[in-house]
Amino acid sequence: MLRARMRRRLGLAVLLMLSAALRCRSASPPGKPVLIGCRSPEKETFTCWWEPGFNGGLPTRHRLFYEKEGSEEVHECPDYWSAGKNSCFFGKEQTSIWVEYSLTVVAFNALGNTSSDLFKIDDVMKIVKPYTPENVTVLVNDTANTPYLCVSWNHPPKVDTKSGWTTIKYELRVQKEDNKPEIFHPNKKNSFKVYNVDPGATYTVDMRCQLDQSSWSEWSTASVVKIPNYFQNEKPFWILVSIFSVIPLLATICIVVLKRKFVKQWLLPPVPGPKIRGVDVQLLKSGRAEDVINALIGNQNFPPAAAWMDQTEEYLLVSDSNDWLLTDPYISQKKKSLVIPAGVQLEIQCRTSAPAQSDCENAEVGKDGKVEPDHLAQTKESVLNVAAPSVSSGSKEAASGNAAGPTGYVDIQQHKGTQGAGPNAAQWDYSWVKEVNGETIFILKNEDAAAGLDVPGWEENTAADYSRVKEVNGDDVVLLQKHDSADSSCKKKEDRSAEWTNQKAKSRHGSDCGKGACLQIAGNGYVDSVPRFYVE
Amino acid sequence: MTAHIRPVCAVWVGMVCLVFCSRLSGMKAASICGNAQAECHFLSLANLFDRVIQHSARMHGISNDLHSEFELYFLPSKNQVSRVGRNCHTSNILTPNGKENAQRIEREELTEVIMKLLAAWRDPLWHFHQSVARNHRFNGYGSNKSLEMSDMAHELRKGVQKVVEKMQTLGVISNSVGGLASPEALLAADGSGWRFMKDSDLLYCFRRDSNKIQNYLKILKCRIVPEHGC
Numbered sequence: 001m002l003r004a005r006m007r008r009r010l011g012l013a014v015l016l017m018l019s020a021a022l023r024c025r026s027a028s029p030p031g032k033p034v035l036i037g038c039r040s041p042e043k044e045t046f047t048c049w050w051e052p053g054f055n056g057g058l059p060t061r062h063r064l065f066y067e068k069e070g071s072e073e074v075h076e077c078p079d080y081w082s083a084g085k086n087s088c089f090f091g092k093e094q095t096s097i098w099v100e101y102s103l104t105v106v107a108f109n110a111l112g113n114t115s116s117d118l119f120k121i122d123d124v125m126k127i128v129k130p131y132t133p134e135n136v137t138v139l140v141n142d143t144a145n146t147p148y149l150c151v152s153w154n155h156p157p158k159v160d161t162k163s164g165w166t167t168i169k170y171e172l173r174v175q176k177e178d179n180k181p182e183i184f185h186p187n188k189k190n191s192f193k194v195y196n197v198d199p200g201a202t203y204t205v206d207m208r209c210q211l212d213q214s215s216w217s218e219w220s221t222a223s224v225v226k227i228p229n230y231f232q233n234e235k236p237f238w239i240l241v242s243i244f245s246v247i248p249l250l251a252t253i254c255i256v257v258l259k260r261k262f263v264k265q266w267l268l269p270p271v272p273g274p275k276i277r278g279v280d281v282q283l284l285k286s287g288r289a290e291d292v293i294n295a296l297i298g299n300q301n302f303p304p305a306a307a308w309m310d311q312t313e314e315y316l317l318v319s320d321s322n323d324w325l326l327t328d329p330y331i332s333q334k335k336k337s338l339v340i341p342a343g344v345q346l347e348i349q350c351r352t353s354a355p356a357q358s359d360c361e362n363a364e365v366g367k368d369g370k371v372e373p374d375h376l377a378q379t380k381e382s383v384l385n386v387a388a389p390s391v392s393s394g395s396k397e398a399a400s401g402n403a404a405g406p407t408g409y410v411d412i413q414q415h416k417g418t419q420g421a422g423p424n425a426a427q428w429d430y431s432w433v434k435e436v437n438g439e440t441i442f443i444l445k446n447e448d449a450a451a452g453l454d455v456p457g458w459e460e461n462t463a464a465d466y467s468r469v470k471e472v473n474g475d476d477v478v479l480l481q482k483h484d485s486a487d488s489s490c491k492k493k494e495d496r497s498a499e500w501t502n503q504k505a506k507s508r509h510g511s512d513c514g515k516g517a518c519l520q521i522a523g524n525g526y527v528d529s530v531p532r533f534y535v536e
Numbered sequence: 537m538t539a540h541i542r543p544v545c546a547v548w549v550g551m552v553c554l555v556f557c558s559r560l561s562g563m564k565a566a567s568i569c570g571n572a573q574a575e576c577h578f579l580s581l582a583n584l585f586d587r588v589i590q591h592s593a594r595m596h597g598i599s600n601d602l603h604s605e606f607e608l609y610f611l612p613s614k615n616q617v618s619r620v621g622r623n624c625h626t627s628n629i630l631t632p633n634g635k636e637n638a639q640r641i642e643r644e645e646l647t648e649v650i651m652k653l654l655a656a657w658r659d660p661l662w663h664f665h666q667s668v669a670r671n672h673r674f675n676g677y678g679s680n681k682s683l684e685m686s687d688m689a690h691e692l693r694k695g696v697q698k699v700v701e702k703m704q705t706l707g708v709i710s711n712s713v714g715g716l717a718s719p720e721a722l723l724a725a726d727g728s729g730w731r732f733m734k735d736s737d738l739l740y741c742f743r744r745d746s747n748k749i750q751n752y753l754k755i756l757k758c759r760i761v762p763e764h765g766c
Contacts, residue, residue, distance in 0.1 A: 043635070164755050165754070
């Protein structure tokens, strides 16, 4: 038992010793170092770094050798320590721009040496890469509600900017929150202003630089700034404003909705349709012609002067013979003399002895003729009132002239009884005023009861009522011939009418306006018996 | 009214033309100078410098583009070992290779270096353009660029000559700086070594030299007129 253990232990010990011996013998020359790269920060010096290989178990030393273009001389690295471990720093004296360098690193240990591959630098300009710009500071400048960023910096360290040896170009990067960054190229050396910034946003700003078209430096440490939000401060104000403007608006809307009828009426007042006073639309629609006409005409207050159709026309006989007056029993009952004043006012009372006939009194107009009617309303106004005879009633009421007053109308009173009768009422009498000569009116009397309103009928009926002017005496006297008997009146009338018309045609004038009287003379020679007088 | 418009228009056009012509004729003599003549000369010199520097920067940019394109299409494998034997025909021109060196040497020397470089590249660039156009080695883009590069080098040379003349009139540099004669004489001694250069080497060399020219001009400006933007 003991022997076995002893043998085992011995075997282990031998094994250990052998392995130790073997380990000692595996030291080898160093592995091959690798040159990583070189960099010149300011175009005056440069540094190269390498990566050592396996050291072979023995302390290894690395050495860098270089050759310059145009010379076979081999130089060794002047400075192994300034730039750190496994580096070589070439100072200003050893650095030549526009010259090709060939570098080699050799690793040495006790067992041998190994050299790296040749590393060529075509031109130191190619390995120029400056440091980052220094002291990059960003300030938010918020004047007049247009904020902007003011970025300031210094040139990278060790770079000579005075002698013109290098031309630095800067690049500024501004990134708003997570958006795409914006690149700026400042022209100035030390400062730059960024204007398109939004209030309330966060911006990240950093910079880098370049020497003479070399490689860009690394980005500087980013500065983060937040722009104060101006609208936030004003928000409560705007909230208040909006509230205060919304309340009256709502109130207005409520009022409009509640009183929409009123508003509608005010905005769009109803346009009154056409309406005739006193006329019932329904009546019109029912279609009875009489009613329609009554409605249309009956309610009208035509000036009596205009409704000549409804008026009785009376013919005044003016004669020079008193005999005639006296012989006529009817007429002699009343003797009237008419005085026609300066303004003509004439009132004639007519009486009707028979329905078919109505005699009007003859008024003799003489120079000094007086008219003494009983009911003559004598006024100085120049109104001619021709009283319409009352056909059926013979009342004096109808004979009372309704003075139209000093309006200038010749008022012929309508016969009340026949009011509303058609124009074919056979009982209307007409008075014709033949002519107004100055202050004298010459009225032709119509003895017969002329019925027809129509012109032909009127002519027929009144053909017998013409009086012939016998003589014109002076300015204001016209002597008319006396009527003959009614039997032959027709014929005579016809004759006379012809004469009249002839005469009339000759001496017609459209209107004979005197001082105070103006008569419209109809074209056929008849004088409109309802003249309009215009009183001055 | 139309009868009046025509003569009025003619008169107006005539006046405008007169104004323009007077402006054009006056432009040659016009300068931004006012009363202070001394300051004014320096200001125009700085202005001239700025222009030539801009021009040289542009030229360098084009050469850089051409070289990159050439490397991309014609030398896909970047074999660094094969480039050992590169030799530019302008290598014999001693150029300051650092800031201190450039600041240390004389203005006249620096100016001479610039002039030599520009002179040395006139013929090679033209030759290069011809070969590119003849052989269709590049696409149309490359052919245009090579012509542009050649023209720009030519113009830059004339511009730098103007600057030199201005400096000489101002007394900034001595008149020892030669005109066209001396660089040409130097080149004649060199021979036409550039004819045997490969196109890739030519482009590489010119890219480097155009960068040198740009840097030297900048240093020269900041040495002579430092107060105007350095």
